[in-house]
Amino acid sequence: MAQVIKKRQGRPPTMENPRGRILDEAAALFARDGYESASLGSLADAVGVTKAAIYHYYPNKKEIYEAIIVQTLEGLLSHVTRRLDENMTPSEALSSFMSAHAEYFEANYHGFVTMLVGFGGMENSAFIVDAQKIRRNYEGKLRNIIEHGVADGHFRQVDPSVTTRAVLSMLNWMVRWFKPGGERSAVSFAEEYCDLILGGLRLQT
């Protein structure tokens, strides 16, 4: 069935996955104009519906912003989880985690910019609890990889929490300098970061 989207109608329009589409367009808008400058009117134009249709799904801009964060985190968690496998060595798992993170980041660039560049923290609603739970779960997966590697002697006796933070810092800071569509993929940078973290800078003699 062809999608028929008429503007100026009060009822929600006929479109597939309306919440997802609204969040995708809003993330692009926030990433381009900034959260403060983005209006629900321009969001409605971008989606091709009326403002009333937007309000049908989300009560205000703040809630859209928070829903983008939760959606991005959920997608990241499930994408990275699918790439991990119990039979991997800790080095393989770390490499897989970092590459999968970078891949998802590049494919969901606007959501990451919205989430990480810092248009202001999350303030209200049940979304905060969701986001914190997913983030803890996500960071926990990475820390597990490090902890297992340290426990079985594959890795040095490093502090798993500090190492987890170091890895996530390198990946998260990409949002500040990486632009999709250039010569190198985010994954290729993540692979080089992973090699650096695994092998170290100092020549072992």
Added chain:
Amino acid sequence: MAQVIKKRQGRPPTMENPRGRILDEAAALFARDGYESASLGSLADAVGVTKAAIYHYYPNKKEIYEAIIVQTLEGLLSHVTRRLDENMTPSEALSSFMSAHAEYFEANYHGFVTMLVGFGGMENSAFIVDAQKIRRNYEGKLRNIIEHGVADGHFRQVDPSVTTRAVLSMLNWMVRWFKPGGERSAVSFAEEYCDLILGGLRLQT
């Protein structure tokens, strides 16, 4: 001579280093309230002068914001440069660079938050050129350390640009999770990051 600062006077007040004081108070205000919410009125209150006195030094909020960035970068560059010494090994120089960065960050936390959390990019004025020049100079110092280490066989054959980015990512991301005044200093985290980058995660057998 005692400082005499009267409110409600049109002329610039008598205070030492007025530009520095305005920028420090503005950075604290931006870090606390966000750039958008901060008003020149509350800045004047925080400094203890009139709005007219603020305008005597800076024409608008944007220029204050950009001046904070330049001041923070200048201070960072000169602080870190003082800690480097030509007789250091590349490992020592890297360690010194990272610790000095973290030390300056913790001591100038509000300036870093204003600079890095992303209240929006710099837009106008000669400050942009200054900031870019200082940033290039700063990153160049770090890249030099890596390049020398690779050239003299002290470090592995890594890509100096990617390694420079990895190190700065770990340091810069601190602005998103580190809060001054806690149990651990920023320097102690930087030391652990440096050990990780130098020695690597994988046990060398």
